[in-house]
Amino acid sequence: DxxxxxxxxxxxxxxxxxxxxxxxxxxxxxxxxxxxxxxxIRDRNANQVIWNGVMTKAAAIALNPVMVVDVVSSAVIDVVMILSLSRLYSIPMTQHGATGLLKTIAVGLGGITLSELLVTLGLGSLKTALGLAAPATGGISLAPYVSVAVTQAAVAGVSTYAIGQVAKVYLANGASWGPDGPKTVVNTILESLDETSILNRIKDELRAKLDLQRRRETQPSVEK
Structure with a gap:
């Protein structure tokens, strides 16, 4: 009581x-x-921005027969993706700043970006040769051209995916690498990266886009 x-x-x-x-x-x-x-929601939107960048680069590389343009367009697409992410996270960033961030990330990624460059140069040369040979072979060389182009594009796409994920962590942390620096962030991303799954997803989506474009090009126009 x-x-x-x-x-x-x-x-x-x-x-x-x-x-x-x-x-x-x-x-x-x-x-x-x-x-x-x-x-x-912001993280989901960031992942969508990254995937848009991945597929934009993959499509640009697959459809472009000129090797030098592949290298240049790849860097431009990565910079644009980083700028888009910076706006999403409300981090002021210039094109120069985005380029600098891309360089820092590329150095940290090391093997992935080097692989992309080697594949771009190697398969890019083969793709160019197959594309140029198409008229002489009656279009027969286009079949291996598509296979080479999709493979080259997928490898480049994986690189962009990794770059985007690292940039996302950096920007989400207020444009800071944290006490352990960029190398730790990059290693953490690489350890969680399922390259095979990403490669297959890029190839599947890219083939679907190429097939759709091919059907549109071969479909007879209907005059009103």
Whole structure:
């Protein structure tokens, strides 16, 4: 009975304060959930920006028969992707800044970007030769051309995916690499990267796009 009376006394004396405290705790919980939800949406949007960059580069490389243009367009697409991510995370960034960030990430990625360059140069030369040979072979060389182009594009796409994921972490952290520097961020991304899965997804989506474009080109136009 004494305990009940004590509780009633506290409620009577501090009731309004307790209600206010409870309301504040509830508001904080709601706010935390809203912030968490906002971060989830932004992360999902960032991943979509990255994938758009991946497929844009893959399509550009697959459809372009000139090797030198492949190298230049790859860098441009990566820079544009980084700028898009910076806007998403409300981080002011110039084209020069995005290029500098791309260089930093590329150095950290090392093997992946080197592989992309070697594949671009090697398969790019083969792709150019097959494309030029198409008229002389009656289009027979176009079959291996498509296979080579898709492979080259997929490898380049994986590189862009890795670059995008590293840039996302950097920007989400307020344009900071954290105490351990870029190498740690890059290594963490690389360890979680499923290259085979990404390669296959790029190839599947790219083949679907190429098939759709081919059907559109071969479909007779209907005059009104």
């Amino acid at each position: 004494d305990l009940k009376l004590k509780i009633l006394e506290i409620l009577n004396r501090e009731g309004k304060s307790l209600l206010a405290l409870n309301s504040m705790l509830f508001a904080d919980a709601v706010n935390d959930r809203l912030v968490e939800r906002k971060l989830e």
